[in-house]
Amino acid sequence: MEEGRRGGVCPQLLDLMPNKRDWIVKDDGRGGEMKASQLEVESLELRLGLPATEEEKDPSVLSLALFYKSSKTTTTNNNNNKNHHCAGSKRGFFGTFESRTEGPQQQKTSGANLKDELPQSQERKAAHEAPENASAANMNSQTRAASVPLVGWPPIRTFRKNFATGSSKPSPEPQSGDLQSKVKLEDCKKGLFVKINMEGIPIGRKIDLSTYNSYEKLSLAVEEHFRDLLAAQKDPSTADTLKDGEKQVFTGLLDGTGEYSLIYEDNEGDRMLVGDVPWDMFVSMAKRLRVIKSTDLSVIRVQDQYAGKEQQQSVELY
C-alpha cells in the first residue's frame, strides 16, 4: 500500500498536514484501537515502511499509509459537531479518522480514549502522553491564527459580541454615527463571515459579506482571495507573474460566462446561483460560497454538507 494518488491536484503531502489538524480515533468497534497523535502522524510521514514503534501498536497496520475519505455517514461517536473534514492525508489505521481543526480538544480526547480503551499495560504510557500532547497542542492552538470558530464558545450571548466588529479598540474620540450604524448592522447571529471554497483549491477562505454592498464587490473580493492561491496551485514557480492570465479566470463569475461560477448554499441547505436576489437578501441567506467551474454547473455532485470542503478531491482508498 502506498500513499494514494490524489489526481495531482493537491499539493505535496507535507502541505496537507498543517499543524492545526489533529486526529482522533473513532471507536468503530473493530477492536483495533489505534491512536494517532500529531507527533505520531508526523513521524509516519517520513516513512513508508514500519515506523519505529514507541507504542505497542499493531505494526502491520502502521505500515499502511492510506488515504481515506471519512464521509459523514460513517461518522459515529463524534464528540464535536463541527468541521468533519475529509482530508486527503495520511491516516492509515483500522479505525476511521477525522481531521480536526480544534486541536487541543482532540488531543485530550485521544488521550482520554487511550485511557479507556487501551490495555492496561499501555495506560501509563498514555497518561504520560496525553498531557504532553495536550500541552503541545495547546501551544499550537495559541500560535495558530483564529481558526474556525466553535458554536457558542466563548459562552457569550450574541448581542454582547458586537464590539470587536465595530472597532478593534475603544477609541478615545467620540464614535461617529457611522460606527453606530455599522454596529447596528452587524447582526452577528446572521454569521456574516462565510466560508468560500474554490474548486481545485484545497484550502478555503472566509469572507465577510457585510463589508461588501454589491455583487460586483463580492466578485472582486473572490478574485482577490483566490488569485494567489490559484496561481500557486497551477505552477508554484510562476506564482508571481501571470497576473493578467489569472484575471481572465475570474471574469464572468456572476453571469455564467466565465470559466468559473459562484454559487452559494442558503439557510435551507440548498445550492443556488449567486445573483438572483437583491444583495441584502442574499447576505441574510448565504451560509457558504463556492467557486466552481462553469462546466460543472449542470453536474454538481451532491456532496455531503459535512464533508470537508477544504480538500476538494475525495481521495480514493487503494
Place this chain on the structure above:
Amino acid sequence: MTEDCDGEEKDEETRRWSPGQGGSSSSSSRGGGSGTSASSPFKNRCVRGRVDQPPPFSGQVLENVLENVLQFLPCRRDRNASSLVCRSWYRAEARTRLELFIGNCYAVSPARALGRFRCARALVLKGRPRFADFNLVPVGWGARFSPWVAAMAAAYPWLERVCLKRMTVSDADLALLARSFSSFRDLTLICCDGFGTPGLAAVAELCRNLRVLDLIENDVEDEDEEVVDWISRFPETDTRLESLSFECVNCPVNFAALEALVARSPSLRRLRVNQHVSVGQLRCLMVRAPQLTHLGSGSFETVPVADGAAELDVAELESSFVASKSLVCLSGFRMVAPEYLPAIYPVCAGLVSLNLSYAMTTAEQLKPVILRCHNLQTFWVLDTVGDEGLRAAAKTCKHLRELRVFPFEATEDSESAVSDAGLVAISEGCQKLRSILYFCQRMTNAAVVTMSKNCQDLVVFRLCIMGRHRPDHITGEPMDEGFGAIVMNCKKLTRLAVSGLLTDKVFEYIAKYGKLVRTLSVAFAGNSDLSLRYVLEGCHKLQKLEIRDSPFGDAGLLSGIHHYYNMRFLWMNSCKLSLRGCKEVAQRLPRLVVEVFGDQNKELDGDAVEKLYLYRSLVGPRDDVPSFVKIL
C-alpha cells in the same frame, strides 16, 4: 433571576418513582403515607381521607385556619414542604399559592399546573435550556408560551404578573395576554423571542393597569416595514408605570411619545431605554422623571444633528444627574463618548448597581468612575477595564456582592486585559463577594485559591478561561486545584462554571466538597466518564447540569440514573453519548423525557448522539416536538 429549584410540581405519588432510593429530595422522607411533621392528632384523619371526600368538619376548620397561616409563607420551597404533610395541607397550600414557579415548562402541562393551583396570581415560567443562548439549541425547538396563555386566559382571569425566560412568545400571545387579564400589572420577558413591536403595542394599549414592562435581552424581531409605534399606544391618561425597560428593542422609538409617556407616569422609578435614544434625549427624560431610581441610558453620545444644533454640553448633562438624586442603578452606556462619562460622577457615590458592560472605554476613563462608587454592590464591566481597573474597584467597592467581567473580544485567541492579577485584587478588596462571572485568557490556580480563601461568601463562581484547555499560565498545570479550592472553601457555593484545562480530578473535588452545588456548567473538561460519575454520585443537590464537548459517554450517563428524577435537567452536547445509552436511561426512568437531537438540518443518523436534553416530567413526552428532535 435566581436559579432555584422547582420541586413543587410533584405530588405524593411521584415521590415513589425514585428507584430504590426512597426519594432523596430535601423535604420530607415520606414514602407511604406516614407524615412526619404534621400536627399529630389530626394527621391520621387527614391521611386516611381521600381527596374526593370532603374532610370532616373539624378538618374543614383546620383547613381554613391553615390557609390563613400559609398565606404568610411566600417561599416556594417551604410551600412544597408543607404541601407534603398531608392531603389537607396539600389542599390548603394549593389554594393559597399566589406565585407559580415552573422551572421547566415541559415538566408539567398547563392543565395540570393550573388545575392544582387555582388561585395563583403570578406565573414564572422558564423554557429553553441555558445553552440556547449560545446557539446550541436549534431554532424551533419549542418552549412556546401559547398553550400557557391560552390556558390561563380561561383559568386565571385575575392574573397579575407573568415572568418568562427563554420562551417563544408571539405577538398573538401578547395580544391574548393583554386582552384576557384586566388586573394585569407586570410583564417581564427575559431572553425570549418570537415577538415584535406589534405585540408590545397590544400590551401597551390594553393593559390599563400596567406597572412593569421589562424586556431584558430578548430577541425582538421586526421586519422594517412592520415596526409599530408601540410607545404611542399607552393610554393618554396618567399611567401606573413603575418600570419600563426596552434596551433590547432594536428599532427606534418615537421619542416625543416616550417623553410624553414619562411625563405622565408619576410612579416611574425604573427606565431603561434603547440605543436609539441619544444622550440629549436622555437628559430630557431625566428632567421629566427626576424621581428615577434605575436608569438605563441609550447611547451615551450625541449623533451630530443635521440642523447644526449644538451638542450637549457635559456640564448640562452633569446637572441632570445631579438633579436625579435617587439614582441607585445605572446601565446602558452603549456607544459611550468618553467625554460624557464624567457627567455621572455626581451620582456614583449613591450607586448600588452599575452596568458598564457595553461601554467601550479604557481603564483610564473608567477609573475615575469606579473610584467614586463606594457603595457599589453590583458591577458589570468589560474586560477593557483591565487588572488595573479591577484594582481600583477592589480598593473602593468594599460592599461589592456581584461582579461580572465580560470580554471585549469574545474569541479564543483574543487579548484580554484582565487576568489572575485582577481576580486576586478583587478577592482581597471585596471580601463580601457573593457572585462572580469572569472572562479571561490567563488564570492561575493560585489566584483562584486566593479567591476561595478570601471570599467565603461566594454563592456563584463562574470562571471562563476563553481559550479552551488553557492550563495555569504560570505553572502549566491543569486548573483542578483552583476549582477544587473553591468548592472546598466556599461552603455556600450553589452555582459553579468551570473552564480551562481540567482533568477528572476537579470533578472528584466537586463531588466531594460541592455538596450544595445546584447548577454546574462544564465545557471542554475531564478525561473520562469518571468525571461525570463523580458529579452525579457526589453532588446530592445537583439540579441543573450542562455539559459540552467533554469526553463523557454512556457509562457516565448511566451512573446518574439514581439522581435524574431529582434534577431539573441534564444537557449534554458534543460528548460521546450513543443512542444505546440514552435509550437505556429512557427505559429505566419512565418519568424522564429524554430528547436527542442534532443540528437543525441534520437528520439523526448512526448511533452517535450530538445533543441530549433530559428532564423529569409529570406529563410525558411533549406534543410539540419538531422534526429534528427525537424523544426516546
